[in-house]
Amino acid sequence: MPELPEVETVVKAINRSLESMTIKRFIIINSKLRWDISSNIPKLVKNRKIENIYRRGKHIIFKLDNGYILIHLGMTGIIKFIDTIDAKNRGKHDHYQIELKDNKILKYNDVRKFGSIHWTENIHDHFLIQNLGPEPLSKEFDSIFLKDKCRNRNVAIKNLIMNQNIVVGVGNIYACEALYMSSIRPDKKCKYITLKQCDDLVKSIKFVLKKSIKSGGTTLKDFKNLDGAPGYFKQKLMIYDCKICKCGVEVKNIKLGGRSSFYCNVCQK
DNA sequence: AACAAGACCTGTAAGC
């Protein structure tokens, strides 16, 4: 489901809605996710204060006074606020809930179980975090950086920009969109990408991510904000899931790294 | 070291 804009949207919503910053209890409903939910988490987070909630790549991080909760939404993970009164109503794919001192409850639901949750004392050394590339909206992610990563590599440029160890946050939708905006074919080998193209691509990635954040992310089918509202960026997609390019030609759809890759044979070279 | 393919899951929609 979620790429950077969707995760950013969720994090912002949690920060807006949280009043109490103390966890009353953590309940595991169904521990089966990408990694089994550790049975230690409930006692590790009980009565702990939430100091900060932020995003790193596609990860949601709760900084507690004794460590960190690390959440990934996978493809279909959804976090929503529920009332105490609904706390016992179990949805089919509910996995855990975090109850706060003010009786607000955050519930995690995940149809496909590709999401995850970990507790760690040291976030920087965590195996899901330590090898991540820079944030795409940071100054560190620029054309020189990308050109350097492209050097001598045979992978398709689309695969490279979706590699979280190169740059975080870019998933299938925004990779397609950014490449379209940059007039670069998704299957172009990295080693043939010029510095100018890297510059265009970096600018396009930053542009499309920022634009989508403003629209509350993209909802293809599952993505929902805490209040159940979808994201509205889908209407603005120019190539992903489109049939006809604005130049009038039929949009191509090829598989790259097992993922659908939409592009225009005429506009992208 | 780099890359491709396989694996993990469930729900939905299209095709026969």
Place this chain on the structure above:
DNA sequence: TGCTTACAGGTCTTGT
């Protein structure tokens, strides 16, 4: 109306 197949905002693991 069924049954089968393909596909979906991800990414770790395994194999070449």
